[in-house]
Each structure stands twice: as C-alpha cells, then as structure tokens.
Amino acid sequence: MHMFEHIDFNYLLATYGYLAVFIGCLLEGETILILGGMAAHQHVLKLLPVIGYASLAGMLGDQVLFWVGRYFGARLLPRLHKQQATIDRVTQLINQHPSVSIFSVRFLYGMRLVGPMVIGACKVSPLKFSCINALGAVVWATLFASGGYWAGEFLERALGDLKPYRLPIAMCVIALMVAVALVRHYRAKQQGLKSL
Template sequence: MLEHLDLAQLLSSYGYLALFIGCLLEGETMLLLAGLAAHQGLMGFVPVVFWACVGGTCGDQLLYWAGRRAGVRALPWLQRRGLAVERVTGLIERHPLVAIFSVRFLYGMRLAGPLLIGASRVGPLRFLLINLIGAFCWALLFASGGYWAGQVLESWLGNLKPYRLPILLGVVLLGGGFEFWRRRRSHRARPSRQ
C-alpha cells in the first residue's frame, strides 16, 4: 500500500491546507516538513511561509480572544496544567510587546501564552500587529530550517525522492515522541491535588 502512496500528489493537493491546520495549533513539525517539501520542489517556499503565518496568526488570535473572554478565570486552569503562569504574566506586565512577539518561541507556552495575553487585557490591535510580525518571523525561521535540512540531507543522501516517505515518517515520529515526552514530563511536574 505504501509503495502506491504518491507523496508529491498528496502535498500538491492537501499540503497547504494541512500546513494551515497544523499551524493553527503548534505546527513546528508540520512547518519543518513543509520547508523540506519546498526544498524538493513539492511546495513553494513563499506559499509555505504565507500559509504558516496565516495559520499561526489565526490560532493565536482565537486563543487571545478566548483569554479576553475568560479573563482571570483562565489562570487557575492554566496553573493546574503546570504552566509557568506567573513567569509569563510578569513578562507580559513588564514587556508586553516582547511577550506577544516571543510567546510562540517559548517552550510550552505556544497555546497558553495568547490566553494569558488576552486575560491581561493587552489591546486587540496591538496584539494583532505584533502577533502578525511574530508569526511571520516564526514561519520564516522554521520553513528555512526545513529547507536547510533538505539541503543537508541531499548532500548526504543524494536524490531524496526514494527517501521522502521514510523522512516524513521519521520526522512525524520524532515530533510525536518529543510531544509525548514533553507532556509526560509536565504531567509529572504538576503538583498533585490533595
């Protein structure tokens, strides 16, 4: 069955949609793969950066508005998940523009950060503008990383066409394994309820 899988056809048909949806959530693994696909000519580099930026911006905007609506009621929920709410809240209070820009780059704060920023009552226009700039830089950085990884792999392996599916599966497994390890580690770090 896998030998009949045409990765190029799948990417040309669904690649940008999958990238957009993946970047609504966290998306780093998906974006690295899209950068690699751009290196192979299966996707365009500029559309990869564009759709990743749009997906990342939309996802953060939704979380921001959820945080605005929930307000401080969201804080105990986030704290129970072992997130460094006080540290991020302090960063938002001291340097709101830096917090908005960098939250997508902070380990473990991609989803919680926009909620906290919304709860802190940072203005919507300010958040949108800085969020767009941050999303563009994030998309460009990770897409470039995937593109560069394609160059390195090609210099080691030569033509990557026979290796596309194993590379895809390897990156997905590594990304999934890292996410599993991260969740398990944060679960252990949470204080137990008594």
C-alpha cells in the same frame, strides 16, 4: 514496504501539503513547518505559500487564544494549576515588556498556548496585539520554513537525491511526533500524581 509502492507521495504532498501546513501550524507548529520547508526544497511545495499559510495559521491561532483570555481568562487561568509557573512568567514579561512579550511568546517553549491567553487576560489593546502578533507570525514562519528548506539542502548534499527517502522520512517524523506527544502526556500525568 510493498504496500507503499503505489502511494504517490508527491501527489499527496502537492494536493494536501498547504492544507497540512495550515492545520499543523494552527495546532502544533514547528515540526510541520520545517517539513513544509523541506517539501519546498524538493519543489513539491513553494516556499512563499508555505510561509504565507503558516503565518496565517499562527496568527489566527494566537488571535483566538487572545480573545479566549480576554473574555474567559479571569475564570479559566486560575484553573490551569499545572501551568501556573508559565502563567506567572508570561504575566511578569507582559508587565515589564508588553510589546516584546507579544512578539516573542510564540518562540518560547511551553508558552505557545498559555501565553496569548495570559496576554488577553492582561487587557492588552486588541489592535496592538493583532499588529505585533502578525509580525511575530511572519518572522516565526519565515525562520522555521527557511530552516526546513536548508535542512533539505543539507540532507540532499549528504544523501544525494531525496526522492527515494521521502516516505521513510515522513514515517520517522510521524513516529517522532507520536513519541513526543506520549512523553509529554506521561510527564503531565506524573506531575499530576505528584500534586496529589
């Protein structure tokens, strides 16, 4: 633990926190957003900018995937054999409830990346997608950042002052994220072997 004594965790979070929230929400999302909410509870970051950066990142990420689906979906989607069940579910949802599917796709597990591409490939109006996507991104960011904020409140009531625990909490979250990534990779590899 001696090597971490000179790390000013508050400075790192305050300096790079919003950038980390933006990049994290562009790539993955919920975990970094919950951490951003917890950092806001600890007054290292402010809650409204966390929600703002997360909303912007979530909206931009889905917009890019939408346009990828719109221009390359016909060639790209048939190659995603492992995602075929998800593609079929999203396609069915779009055909039955287009507005609901645009709004809710970011909340549905396993559909976050493929969903916007399928919506783009289904030739949904770009203006309609942009408006509903923006609303969905704001609601998503508000819910998860607020969840992180209230998780910080709960932990503070349970543990007292959280400042001494910031580095161990961050290390545990990083370890958890690596473990989740490894499990996903292993499962994808196993499914690939089964399909051979």
